[in-house]
Amino acid sequence: SLCVYLLSLTGLWTTDLAKDTILWLFFVGFMTLGKVNKIKDDRDYFKKALKKNFKLSLLSEFLVNFYTFSLAVELIIVPIITLISVTIAFSEKDSKHKPVHKFLTNLLVVFGFVILFYIIFQFAGNPWGIINLPNLRGLLLPLILSILFLPFVYGLSIYMFYETQLVVLKIRLSPELFTYAKRQAFLRFNLNKDGLSRWVKRIHTDTVSKTEIDRLIDHVKEREAIEKNPPKVDPALGWSPFEAGNFLSDEGLKSGYYDCVYEDEWFSSAPSFKLGDKWSDNKISYYVHGTDQVAKRLELILAVFTPQDNLDLHKRFCIIAARLYSKALNELISEKILLAILRSKSITVNKGNVSVSIRKVSWGNSTGGYDVYFTIECRSTSA
Template identity: 40%
Template sequence: MTMVSDLFNSREIALGVWLMIAIIAVLFGKSTRSGFGGVLKALFVWNLMSWLAGMAVYISAFIYLFYRIGLWTPDLLKDTVFYILFSATVSMFKANKISEDKHFFLEMLKDNLKAGILLEFLIGQYTFDLWVELLIVPAAVLLAGMQAFAANDAKYAAVNKLINSIWFISGGFVIYHVVDSVIQHFHELLSLGVLRQILLVPNLTLVFIPFLYVLSLRMVYEEQFIMLSFKLRDKKLLRFSKRQAILKFNTDLRGLKRWVNRWNLSHPQTREEILVTIDAFKTQQYLEKAPPVVLPQQGWSPYVAKDWLPDEKLKPAFYDPAYEEKWSARSGNLKLDKDWSGNGITYSVTGTRLAADHLELRLAAYESKKLDELHAIFKERVALLYKNATGVEAPLKLTNAISRKKNIHFRQGIYFISLEKSIWGNITEGYDLIFTISTKND
């Protein structure tokens, strides 16, 4: 026991004890035992194990480098293993999401280089007695679970407030304990060993990012090549497509995905046709970076119009071919955080390759009783879209029609404006409120 306590602090021992209890409980349960076996089987597949082994070798090489230049010593082995198990490995499982989140690495760096890293180190350094830590672990898990449940229902607001108070008071005791320990052991914190320990995670994170990036590239390319294999039965043509994808897209993973998704629109079946689709897509990407000027009578630049609304959920990702000669961009669904009814707002831009001629903002009302706040947002976004599209403020007759949810059709210069309420006829009295601006009288 003495050797264990020398190697691990009381918090780590407490977490280990509860983890072992949880594993034993899983193994003794018939239903959970089979699921646990499935998880283990999924982990020990060759592809995953090869990348985990590669990660271990990669980090080990940098640890040796850190050791040579004095940034790492053997007493940091435990912290290094913890970083690999609970940070690096977890990040690896998220690698397939990196291409979809352009801020992934920035957030990763911010988390590991933030000012609070010293406080986190001190909280982990100065723990309570083992019996206290053994009580803290289940209590924290129980409180977190209760808060997650209470946060989703307004009728448990008092419970949520009480739990927040418990967290606040507990945090005060922890801070007091840490400050008292720092005062008593201040001279110990002024050592080079402590500085190495504080800098260990930031250093490992910085050098681990390139490995994650390469893993992300590999995973996305594998995923897209599998999709290509279903679209191309000719193996020689498939190999050609893969080579061209690597050569032309390189690290442009979003471009690669869009190109593969467009496959069903053009159905290229020869090398020449494949090259044409890549060239056409590259031209499209150039247009997105430098949108051409669109005359008012033609409509609007789709690459500008799709970003007119401030909400991230209402910003369509791309303007792409839809059907025949039509192109479109459709946003996600803007919802209120605590509204689970399905009420939401969407925005779409439609037109030709170079010019958008139809803008639509749609409010889907699944439960009208919960709609007041979202309806107010819809009204504001209509006014903003109207001003951006026409260059003038929205008229009072339009804002009044939105408030009353009444149909209205009129013309503003060369543009045709409409607001229509489409009733679904279901038991929830659901409806769509559709606002459109168009260069054509549809």
């Protein structure tokens, strides 16, 4: 309502746009609010939202609203397109229906082009029938409302994120410490959701003083500053843990925060890359181990739940392992190592101060599942 009020003051909104406003509210506004709790998982959400509103699809939607088919044609087309769309949404959930999903998606694209060409043909015959100020305002209204709505959505996402994190703090801390921690969180982290989440994870029930709370905040701030400007690491000692964490980002295996797990043992991991949609599907994981300044061991693990698919799985694993090898050692992986991965053969290859090893660990269960470890480790004891 505030957005509409501001637009009405400038003359961009009038009562004849009430229908368009209501449609935007139901099809964009409410849907955006329904996804607000997922914004924290997508750092580029607002950038994507702005791009989406600037797409040329706005023009095609505008033309569609002014050029309609006859009732008989629409009674045929609308149910068909609706059925195809619903089937696409259903088939997308299961990889077994991938061929059907691909076929129907292409079919829908063909439908779209046919309709678009028809609209362009009609528009070319009578362009001035719709090029006027009221129609232009109707075209721009969804875009303007979406842009004005984004700050509210962002603020709401920040509020909900803080509420979620503060619930955790309330459980772990005494009432007095919770009040202090909440105030420090707002003052020190502001809009920094990553820093806040990282700090909350480090607070435990044994955090019994305000000094400890401040120390943990300082630690998170210090680590964030280092990550923004990471120090150079001598290749003879290992790898930069921050660079190593990004070695496989193109493969969907970007590691998270590099942090201390026990005394001088530091660690980061990437969310497992599942090779399927089920919880029991085969997956690939990536881990970085080392000290606070240097990554010493890079570990890629293939978990095989269904050995009958092992050839394709090992080929995929070979591709990712080869990329990790080239990133870590600045050279192409050897055929000997690739064959060992394909055959699940345990070997160790020494390359100066670096060892490259492959080992298979059977689970000993009825399915015959196993893990394949591909490890690159710097044996230097310094740093």
